[in-house]
């Protein structure tokens with residue numbers, strides 16, 4: 309299958325691209341390297357350094373001729389979306405619309421979209437949050453990510469393009485950029501490996517649902533072959549506190565550092581975990597990597613990275 313992956317130089321979509329390539333698919337990547345890195349690009353994939361908002365995206369479609377588009381390119385900084393909502397929308401909404409229009413022109417059969425489960429519902433009414441939970445984002449990032457879900461519905465209704473929305477929890481693992489805000493495992497790992505103190509925003513009781521990136525890549529593979537359009541939460545349904553993340557990273561690093569505490573940042577929810585029963589039922593997805601095991605894999609990656617940089 310010919311697959312165009314947007315954002316493939318980034319954390320999650322580089323793993324998704326690896327998984328598609330391992331199955332023998334023909335993968336092309338479009339990314340403007342805003343936060344992505346060349347070193348994340350799989351060598352077997354064609355690469356187009358293009359902004360998804362740009363007219364040049366049409367040339368990418370002409371060259372790659374994708375059957376399926378897997379859309380991960382996005383602005384992902386929640387706090388920046390609060391400060392600069394128009395910037396966030398220009399990429400996450402207008403960039404996505406530019407992409408959808410190219411999909412329509414080129415007869416793309418299906419779009420897989422990296423949605424968010426964690427930033428959509430505001431402070432949840434119940435946990436774990438399922439797909440029927442009311443949508444009430446606290447930050448413009450959640451609004452822009454959710455808007456695309458509506459557009460996907462209209463492109464299916466009006467142009468027959470199938471879609472799968474995968475609403476991600478907090479994804480972590482190798483290649484995650486510590487500068488992104490979901491990257492707490494990466495942030496703690498790099499600070500502790502450097503012997504520095506790590507800061508927890510809040511009192512450490514804030515919770516998130518963490519899924520290892522390999523399990524997320526597996527969901528994208530299942531979505532490729534799914535015959536129906538739909539929206540699916542991915543998550544373990546387990547709340548992990550910031551303090552537990554701190555302790556898991558500290559154990560994997562072998563550090564004895566103590567956390568520093570600072571006030572909570574705007575736009576962040578207190579508690580969240582996602583119910584993925586629908587994805588289990590309809591896509592046959594389930595998570596496999598336990599949190600401590602995943603954190604150990606991530607820390608191994610950062611340790612190697614730090615060693616490489618220091619030699």
Ligand SMILES: NC(=O)c1ccc[n+]([C@@H]2O[C@H](COP(=O)([O-])OP(=O)(O)OC[C@H]3O[C@@H](n4cnc5c(N)ncnc54)[C@H](O)[C@@H]3O)[C@@H](O)[C@H]2O)c1
Nearest residue numbers: 315317318319320340342343344359360381382476479490
């Ligand atoms: N990391 C998480 O926990 C998480 C949670 C929920 C949803 N998501 C979604 O998953 C996707 C991937 O996130 P990630 O954590 O891998 O982030 P990332 O920043 O590593 O990847 C995003 C990629 O998109 C590229 N990009 C940004 N703007 C672009 C533009 N205008 N044109 C072309 N490319 C552009 C970046 O260069 C980067 O390579 C995003 O859509 C994000 O909203 C991530």
